[in-house]
Amino acid sequence: MRDVALRAGVSVKTVSNVLNGYRYLRPETKERVDDAIRELDYHVNVSARNLGRGRTGAIALVLPALRGVYFAELADAVMREASKLDLTVFIEQTNDERERELRVLDGSYRSRFDGVLYSPLALGQDDAALFDVDFPLVLLGERVFDAGVDHVTMSNVDGARAATEHVLDLGARTVVPLGLKDDSSASSGTLRFRGFHAALQARGLEVDSRAVIGVPDYFHATGARTMTRILASGVKPDAVVAFTDTLALGALAALQDHGLRVPDDVLLIGFDNIEESSYSRPPLSTIDPGRETIAQQAVALLAERIRLQLDGVPREERPAARKVVVDFRLIRRESTAGLRGAGS
Incomplete structure (x- = not known):
């Protein structure tokens, strides 16, 4: 910056003002500085500038x-x-x-x-x-x-409730959850199970306890393994509400391996609206969490x-901590195209 100042015949402070967009400069002064910057091929060291301001960027x-x-x-x-x-x-x-x-x-x-x-x-x-x-x-x-x-x-609870109500509205009655975590403490899985259970209770339905299987994670393989365990328990679901899309995609593979067609035999819906969900076969209905x-x-x-x-x-003069709960959207795709002739 000192070399730019010498070339332009101005102070280092003036060069700094130009670089920082200071408005109150004479046009001819700004032009001289800009010319010197181009001639010297000068580039601002952003890291050094930020550190000088007490920030890293x-x-x-x-x-x-x-x-x-x-x-x-x-x-x-x-x-x-x-x-x-x-x-x-x-x-x-x-x-x-x-x-x-x-x-x-x-x-x-x-x-x-x-x-x-x-x-x-x-x-x-x-x-x-x-x-x-x-x-x-x-x-x-x-x-x-x-x-x-x-x-x-x-909106974990409301989103999962909407997903469950969606398959219930299509005629499903043996609806199983997929994604309740092994750990019962607060998590997306426990909150989504709460919404799932509330939707069933509102229709006078209960989930088969054999189908309530805790999962250690939300990966595809876990969805496939857990879906296989549910089917092996003797439960015959007509709908699966998975608490993530990756679990749902794993379940989709397991259902197909067992000769069950989605959506003809079993409705399937996920949660997260990841990009992969729109390219599965069939494309996966899901909750977009925003x-x-x-x-x-x-x-x-x-x-x-x-x-x-x-x-x-000062900390005491800053705004109080805020909680933002983002709304969700139900995304209807072919995996819930209808059960027993119901429309989507």
């Missing part, structure tokens, strides 16, 4: 596992939203390990990132007090609630918290 997105398709697609949506605000996203994978998730909250991220978007899985409600941190943080997911930080989540909106809201909230911190606004 980077945020962390901490997720359980990118192997989970939903999380991979969420990461893509977050990166696109962050780029609109000139923020770089670094992705950290915790592999559901408690110690790695705790490290996110110990302050070690503070010097590397302006803020953190955090979706824990190994931590739970008993750990809520640990989220009282001194750096900008926005919570995602369903493991921890009311932790004193901004939280963006989806992933793009979740990303937009989370990035916007984090950017606001970062600005407040950089501006030195």
Whole structure:
């Protein structure tokens, strides 16, 4: 920058004003500086400039596992939203390990990132007090609630209830769930089971206990294995409500392996509206949880918290923690095209 100033015959401060878009400069002064920048092929060191302002220009997105398709697609949506605000996203994978998730909250991220978007899985409600941190943080997911930080989540209960009501409206009566987690603590699986069960109860129906099988994860193979166990138990479902699309796609393979046709013999619906769900055979009906909106809201909230911190606004004068519950959409596709002649 000093060389640019010498070439243009101005002060270093004037060059800085030009680079930062300061409006109150004489046109001829700005032109001389711009000419010097081009002649010297000068490029701003963005990292150094940001550090000088007390910021890095980077945020962390901490997720359980990118192997989970939903999380991979969420990461893509977050990166696109962050780029609109000139923020770089670094992705950290915790592999559901408690110690790695705790490290996110110990302050070690503070010097590397302006803020953190955090979706824990190994931590739970008993750990809520640990989220009282001194750096900008926005919570995602369903493991921890009311932790004193901004939280963006989806309509798990209502979405699962809508999925279940959809197959009931098509005439299904032996409806089985797929995706209740082994762990009974708060999670997307337990919340979606709550919505599933409420829909059955409202119609005077109950789920066959043999079909309530806990799952360790939400991967395709788990969906296939669990669906096989349900069929082997003697349950003969006419509809399956899977709590993720990946479980549903695994179940689809298992149903077909057992000679059951979807949707002719068994209706099948998932949750998440991942891209793969529209390319299965048949295409999968699902609940769209509003992933793009979740990303937009989370990035916007984090950017606001970062600005407040950089501006030195005392914590007690900042807005109270906000909880944003994003709405869902029922996506009807061929996997619930109708049972016993019912229309979609």
